[in-house]
Amino acid sequence: MPRRLLAWGNNVARALDPTSEEPLLPAPVDITKATGCDEVVFHSWACTIGRDRMSGKLFAWGIHPLIPDGIISSLDMPTPRKVLGVGQPAGFLMPDGTIRDLAGRSSSRTCQDVVMTEQGDTYTFQDLLETAAGTPLAHPLLPLSNLELYATESRAFVLARGVMPLLFEIHTLEGHKPCPPRLEVVSGLEGVGIKSIVPGSSNRLGVVSDAGEAWILGRRGEPELQEIDGDIEFLGLGSAFEVVVTDAAAWVRDDFGQLGISDQDTTEDWVGLSGLSGRIVDVVSARWSTFVTVEDDSDNELQQGR
Numbered sequence: 001m002p003r004r005l006l007a008w009g010n011n012v013a014r015a016l017d018p019t020s021e022e023p024l025l026p027a028p029v030d031i032t033k034a035t036g037c038d039e040v041v042f043h044s045w046a047c048t049i050g051r052d053r054m055s056g057k058l059f060a061w062g063i064h065p066l067i068p069d070g071i072i073s074s075l076d077m078p079t080p081r082k083v084l085g086v087g088q089p090a091g092f093l094m095p096d097g098t099i100r101d102l103a104g105r106s107s108s109r110t111c112q113d114v115v116m117t118e119q120g121d122t123y124t125f126q127d128l129l130e131t132a133a134g135t136p137l138a139h140p141l142l143p144l145s146n147l148e149l150y151a152t153e154s155r156a157f158v159l160a161r162g163v164m165p166l167l168f169e170i171h172t173l174e175g176h177k178p179c180p181p182r183l184e185v186v187s188g189l190e191g192v193g194i195k196s197i198v199p200g201s202s203n204r205l206g207v208v209s210d211a212g213e214a215w216i217l218g219r220r221g222e223p224e225l226q227e228i229d230g231d232i233e234f235l236g237l238g239s240a241f242e243v244v245v246t247d248a249a250a251w252v253r254d255d256f257g258q259l260g261i262s263d264q265d266t267t268e269d270w271v272g273l274s275g276l277s278g279r280i281v282d283v284v285s286a287r288w289s290t291f292v293t294v295e296d297d298s299d300n301e302l303q304q305g306r
Contacts, residue, residue: 004278006028010023018071028276036057042083043285043291046063060073085118112124143160150205159194159197165193165194169186186222189223208235212246212247234280278295280295
């Protein structure tokens with residue numbers, strides 16, 4: 001089925017709509033034709049990398065060295081397994097497991113997974129098992145396979161799937177002083193079947209469970225369960241806003257500014273996001289903006305949350 005790419009929020013760097021000079025898109029705008037893309041591979045406040053599913057071509061728009069003409073550029077490369085970096089693309093984990101930098105140079109070794117925080121810290125499976133100083137990084141509950149890595153601005157996490165799923169955080173500071181990296185289990189999520197991990201802005205992390213529940217892990221404390229009617233399928237986390245998509249509706253909660261919720265600037269309650277038709281199949285949020293991918297389906301009309 002055909003898909004459309006919709007965006008709203010801060011467009012100062014033209015990372016949402018490269019053809020618009022408007023600094024703010026207060027309501028969802030269809031930018032499928034403007035970008036030639038129907039899905040998002042990477043999005044930050046500064047730039048976006050999108051993909052056309054039919055041709056497989058990649059495009060980048062916004063402000064970044066990948067975009068020399070300043071509007072939108074085609075990227076001559078296969079679709080990466082992961083874009084490294086948080087605020088800006090810093091490299092790519094390619095399908096063959098090699099790491100490719102922005103100049104097109106590839107690593108000699110391969111990785112199963114790799115992440116990079118905005119501060120530049122890099123973690124691979126090799127780093128998890130042995131640090132640069134030669135000290136093994138281990139935990140009695142950490143398996144040595146079926147692991148996934150995630151990063152926010154200055155935090156890194158390890159998801160261990162399996163019969164007893166566990167989420168670990170990698171700590172490199174003790175009382176604001178550097179320390180050898182150590183793993184700590186994120187309490188409150190032990191044994192939860194995790195459908196997806198959502199790295200968010202302001203060092204927040206989201207978790208969507210197989211049971212249709214969502215948790216948000218803030219900068220401090222334990223994950224908080226979100227009270228939403230319906231089974232949650234997708235979650236987006238901005239600097240001070242959240243987007244949640246259930247099996248029947250889309251909701252936003254906004255503590256920062258106008259993000260497509262009528263004329264309201266700020267709300268601590270969940271508000272239904274209207275004006276979308278079709279079925280949302282992906283949500284990607286950055287610090288002050290959001291993309292949703294909508295699959296057109298006349299038999300599946302997305303309802304406004306009530």
